Amino acid sequence: VTAPVRDGLVHRLRELSDIISALPETLSDAEARGVERVLPPHTRRAVHAALAPHIRPASLPFLKLMASWLKEVSAATAAGRKVILIPFNFPPEVIHVFRRAVPLTCEVLTTLGVGVLEGYGERYWDEAMALGLPDYLCSSSTIELGSILSGRDLRPDAIVQSTAGACDANSKVHEFVSLHLGIPQLFIEKPADNSPRGRAQHRRYFRRFIAELEQLLDEPLDEAHMREVLEQGNRATDLYYDLYDLHRPSPCPVPNLLSLYSYGVRFTSWGRPEAVEVLQRMVELSADRLQRGAYPAPAEVARTLWIYVGYYFDLWGLFNWMEERGITYLHDLLSLYVPRPVDTTSKATMLDGLADAVFDYPMTRQMGGSSMSLGWIEDTEHFIRDLNASCAIFSGHHACKQTWSVFATVKREITRRTGVPVLALQGDSWSPRTTSGKQLRDEITGFVDTVVARRAGRRRRGRRSRRQRTGEEG
Amino acid sequence: MFESWSVAPGQFGHYLRVPHLATPESVDVFTEDLELLLEALAAYVGRSITARDLRAAIALRRQAREALDRLLALRLDDPPRITGSEALAALLLEGTLPPAVLCELLQEATAEALQRRPSGPRLRLLLGGGVTDELQLVRELETLGGVVVADNLCHGSRILRGVPDEEQEPLRWLARSYLEELRCPRMFDAYPERLRWLRATAREARVDGAILVHNKFCDLHGVENARLRIDLEQEGVPVLVLEKEYGAVADLGRIRTRVQAFLERVSS
Numbered sequence: 001v002t003a004p005v006r007d008g009l010v011h012r013l014r015e016l017s018d019i020i021s022a023l024p025e026t027l028s029d030a031e032a033r034g035v036e037r038v039l040p041p042h043t044r045r046a047v048h049a050a051l052a053p054h055i056r057p058a059s060l061p062f063l064k065l066m067a068s069w070l071k072e073v074s075a076a077t078a079a080g081r082k083v084i085l086i087p088f089n090f091p092p093e094v095i096h097v098f099r100r101a102v103p104l105t106c107e108v109l110t111t112l113g114v115g116v117l118e119g120y121g122e123r124y125w126d127e128a129m130a131l132g133l134p135d136y137l138c139s140s141s142t143i144e145l146g147s148i149l150s151g152r153d154l155r156p157d158a159i160v161q162s163t164a165g166a167c168d169a170n171s172k173v174h175e176f177v178s179l180h181l182g183i184p185q186l187f188i189e190k191p192a193d194n195s196p197r198g199r200a201q202h203r204r205y206f207r208r209f210i211a212e213l214e215q216l217l218d219e220p221l222d223e224a225h226m227r228e229v230l231e232q233g234n235r236a237t238d239l240y241y242d243l244y245d246l247h248r249p250s251p252c253p254v255p256n257l258l259s260l261y262s263y264g265v266r267f268t269s270w271g272r273p274e275a276v277e278v279l280q281r282m283v284e285l286s287a288d289r290l291q292r293g294a295y296p297a298p299a300e301v302a303r304t305l306w307i308y309v310g311y312y313f314d315l316w317g318l319f320n321w322m323e324e325r326g327i328t329y330l331h332d333l334l335s336l337y338v339p340r341p342v343d344t345t346s347k348a349t350m351l352d353g354l355a356d357a358v359f360d361y362p363m364t365r366q367m368g369g370s371s372m373s374l375g376w377i378e379d380t381e382h383f384i385r386d387l388n389a390s391c392a393i394f395s396g397h398h399a400c401k402q403t404w405s406v407f408a409t410v411k412r413e414i415t416r417r418t419g420v421p422v423l424a425l426q427g428d429s430w431s432p433r434t435t436s437g438k439q440l441r442d443e444i445t446g447f448v449d450t451v452v453a454r455r456a457g458r459r460r461r462g463r464r465s466r467r468q469r470t471g472e473e474g
Numbered sequence: 475m476f477e478s479w480s481v482a483p484g485q486f487g488h489y490l491r492v493p494h495l496a497t498p499e500s501v502d503v504f505t506e507d508l509e510l511l512l513e514a515l516a517a518y519v520g521r522s523i524t525a526r527d528l529r530a531a532i533a534l535r536r537q538a539r540e541a542l543d544r545l546l547a548l549r550l551d552d553p554p555r556i557t558g559s560e561a562l563a564a565l566l567l568e569g570t571l572p573p574a575v576l577c578e579l580l581q582e583a584t585a586e587a588l589q590r591r592p593s594g595p596r597l598r599l600l601l602g603g604g605v606t607d608e609l610q611l612v613r614e615l616e617t618l619g620g621v622v623v624a625d626n627l628c629h630g631s632r633i634l635r636g637v638p639d640e641e642q643e644p645l646r647w648l649a650r651s652y653l654e655e656l657r658c659p660r661m662f663d664a665y666p667e668r669l670r671w672l673r674a675t676a677r678e679a680r681v682d683g684a685i686l687v688h689n690k691f692c693d694l695h696g697v698e699n700a701r702l703r704i705d706l707e708q709e710g711v712p713v714l715v716l717e718k719e720y721g722a723v724a725d726l727g728r729i730r731t732r733v734q735a736f737l738e739r740v741s742s
Contacts, residue, residue, distance in 0.1 A: 132703055132715060134688075134696035164494035164662050171494075171662065172697035179665055179701055187662055191503070192491045201503055208499070370489050373477055401691055406477055 008153020017067035049316035093271030166368030206355035251300035301326035558622020602626035604695035624679035
């Protein structure tokens, strides 16, 4: 009898993360290089990006957080807890308020897998395709779900379905997994109505959802534990805004990769003390860099706001590469999750706070509204102004029909309202199969050099000329 | 799409929010949303629309559907008296013509079909899937040795069949029927019911195989068809899943080849 092959995405990540768990809290440059040498080539490149000296103090706690999350998920069944598969647009604290459940965030796993596993995790994508699923599904969910479908990975006990309407690809592929493997699904629908009526309706749906979760877990929601979790979430919220504010100065003292870390924390560990610790380290690192005026390039050439998601298959080749050329990655739509503190006065206020967190989550809020473009345009306009972005970039993820369908409107309106240029890239954010990292870098370089930098130059010259004229006139 | 349409000037536009689950709460909400739609329509046409008006319209539609059912039943004959493309043409008219005009046309078509002497054994097919109003595509399929005797298409037999009782409030009936009987993969927690209906339809029509189509980039039907293929084939119904470009004839050659191969497989 041979042991079953356990080469699924979660298992592979878990094994690699054991190495990270064993590292000390601080590493010298020489030690970091030594660690990189023992890693497989693909993992080495991602770890090399994370262990770059200027972000290492924040990267190590973040990577250890991911490692401990994977460990907790892997040990859940043995500990009598249920693993609840959640999508990226569902706040994990809704699961953390239950003692008998652990959230397994599908897209975070894919992102980690694409970043560090050999072959970008494409073999798991192929597992899904082999079942006849269409090749225009979203890789962000399909890679991890392909791993689950292979039968060689951790099998969740239930699946949360919260993207109906906002994302057909995500909602249908989760339904497929549920039917294929006989895993129960729990539904929370966000009405395509952002008015108070829609919010009230959503709160009713949410209470039904919580009742179903209580039944599945055989655990009534405990108010005291709920409060503990949500108070931790509120501390994380304060730190999120501290970090957000640190994006305002130019050059931006917040390293590019921290945007990604921020939602890695949000999507897995919100409500846990470990999340607060990691955010604290991110804030400290950025505040220190602000004080020292530290920036990886001689000058900040462009302040980019990524109005959708980023590209995740080459962290070194995109996030760090941009930074070294003076291109700041301020935020993307996922890191702009703008959390709100939850009123912990009573169980009812906490339930309403959680329901609102679901309602206002990134992408649900924009693409799940009655107008897909309106919320997206208004949010983008606000953040471009608030963060003084010099341009916007749309990653043009091939599977996202929702955003592509309104992108022309969004681009036109953003440029009209804010005056900043918008670059539309095309590719697969979780796979280099469609567009390679090299091609993306070339397009970004071309855009920044020919549009953004020249505009900035024209503005500088215009200001100088106005000053001279005023001086002459004076 | 709605937002793109709304750019066109002078058009009536109203966003009807349709829930994705058929729960008591969502039926309540959808009933309210249908009321809002009715108010918007009434304002646009400049007259009020009462429950009585609705009942009258539903009764007229019922007559048309009964006439349609009589015609569609001729697909079940062996050999069938009407082809799949003729049936689809009738179903498409159901969604566009005033009921009185439609009734007249359907009666004529039924009378004409009853006079036919259909020939030869052909493979009996079920055609299911997403938006497919390309009659030419169905005609092409039927030139290859098969005939479509049942369908489960967006613009096909999925249309609502029932009518409300006198006591039932028409809008609530419409809301509940739409959410519970739509049989569209956009509705969640309802796959078992959709599969049950498809199985029953395939049995009633005594199909030899099923062709499930979807338009490129339609996630809803693309994934649904992958699941249906697995479930139907487990029960011994051969299935061909065909991805197509909506409305395009450019890939008809490719489709023809795949259908020919499928029909060979089924007939052997």
